[in-house]
Amino acid sequence: MKEKIANLMAEINALAINSADEAENLRIKYLSKKGIITALFNDFREVPNEQKREIGQLLNQLRTVATDKIMSAKENFATVNSVDNSLDYTRSSDPIALGTRHPLSIVKNEIIDIFSRIGFTVAEGPEVEDDWHVFGALNFPPEHPARDMQDTFFVTRNPDVLLRTHTSSVQSRVMTSQEPPIRVLCPGRVYRNEAISARAHCFFHQVEGLYVDKNVSFADLKQALLYFAKEMFGEDTKIRLRPSYFPFTEPSAEMDISCNLCGGKGCSFCKHTGWVEILGCGMVDPNVLEACGIDSKVYTGYAFGMGVERITNLKYQVKDLRMFSENDVRFLQQFESAY
Numbered sequence: 214m215k216e217k218i219a220n221l222m223a224e225i226n227a228l229a230i231n232s233a234d235e236a237e238n239l240r241i242k243y244l245s246k247k248g249i250i251t252a253l254f255n256d257f258r259e260v261p262n263e264q265k266r267e268i269g270q271l272l273n274q275l276r277t278v279a280t281d282k283i284m285s286a287k288e289n290f291a292t293v294n295s296v297d298n299s300l301d302y303t304r305s306s307d308p309i310a311l312g313t314r315h316p317l318s319i320v321k322n323e324i325i326d327i328f329s330r331i332g333f334t335v336a337e338g339p340e341v342e343d344d345w346h347v348f349g350a351l352n353f354p355p356e357h358p359a360r361d362m363q364d365t366f367f368v369t370r371n372p373d374v375l376l377r378t379h380t381s382s383v384q385s386r387v388m389t390s391q392e393p394p395i396r397v398l399c400p401g402r403v404y405r406n407e408a409i410s411a412r413a414h415c416f417f418h419q420v421e422g423l424y425v426d427k428n429v430s431f432a433d434l435k436q437a438l439l440y441f442a443k444e445m446f447g448e449d450t451k452i453r454l455r456p457s458y459f460p461f462t463e464p465s466a467e468m469d470i471s472c473n474l475c476g477g478k479g480c481s482f483c484k485h486t487g488w489v490e491i492l493g494c495g496m497v498d499p500n501v502l503e504a505c506g507i508d509s510k511v512y513t514g515y516a517f518g519m520g521v522e523r524i525t526n527l528k529y530q531v532k533d534l535r536m537f538s539e540n541d542v543r544f545l546q547q548f549e550s551a552y
């Protein structure tokens with residue numbers, strides 16, 4: 214028995230295995246139920262008791278060596294055969310589609326880019342606000358309709374916790390925390406209690422701007438806005454300012470640009486007027502400066518605010534506002550841009 218084991222050990226050590234099939238045949242030959250080594254374990258029962266210990270150890274050793282050699286060869290050949298080195302296994306199986314930026318983000322970034330070229334930086338603030346930053350500091354009388362339940366979403370029963378209806382609230386925050394000169398853009402989402410339709414939504418996006426310094430004039434405002442309109446809609450774009458009213462600016466104006474679809478000749482988009490309104494603006498009311506701790510005898514300022522959806526509609530002729538928030542990839546995939 215001892216000799217048999219020794220011979221087999223030598224035989225197994227000398228084996229050269231060249232394929233998975235060979236390994237499988239050897240497994241059957243030595244280790245299967247009817248294999249040579251398995252048969253030795255059956256013979257082991259007849260070994261005299263005093264030799265059992267020694268022979269048992271040798272037998273176990275033989276089985277371990279044979280199993281290791283044959284099974285590891287089998288595994289190695291199996292993996293080698295299935296790996297085709299001409300393929301890149303780190304690549305994902307599905308092509309990864311590159312995303313596109315949301316059209317509102319593209320346009321918002323473009324607006325920021327244009328104004329940053331004339332010295333504006335970005336300021337942001339919370340969407341859940343208090344009455345003072347949204348209305349109080351901005352010269353809204355207590356009974357002003359914009360504070361009404363019909364326009365403003367209140368977050369709690371406490372009327373002091375509300376969703377901002379414009380990003381002018383960020384301007385209040387900047388003016389109370391920074392000394393002039395101030396030149397900021399306030400982009401962000403705003404909320405108004407409106408019925409959702411193709412032309413109105415209960416949330417939308419604004420970019421507002423504020424410039425406060427010594428000797429800021431209406432001419433500065435007009436020049437900055439003309440620069441913006443030309444950069445955004447093209448060199449031939451004309452602007453027109455119409456008198457308007459906002460509680461926080463005096464004088465106030467609304468700005469139209471020459472219709473960029475018909476070039477000002479008149480079309481259904483501009484209702485045959487040749488002009489489309491794009492923003493509100495004006496000189497910061499001295500009451501607002503004073504409420505925010507800025508000396509209105511020393512400083513003046515201008516402010517403007519525009520809806521990003523409106524500008525995006527003009528650039529891309531999106532007819533239905535709801536498209537912006539429906540996340541339909543067929544719509545979103547049409548927008549590829551550097552911004």
Ligand code: PHE
Binds near residue numbers: 379421494495517
């Ligand atoms: N806050 C105004 C709005 O939401 C826009 C505006 C900003 C008008 C600054 C004038 C000056 O409609």
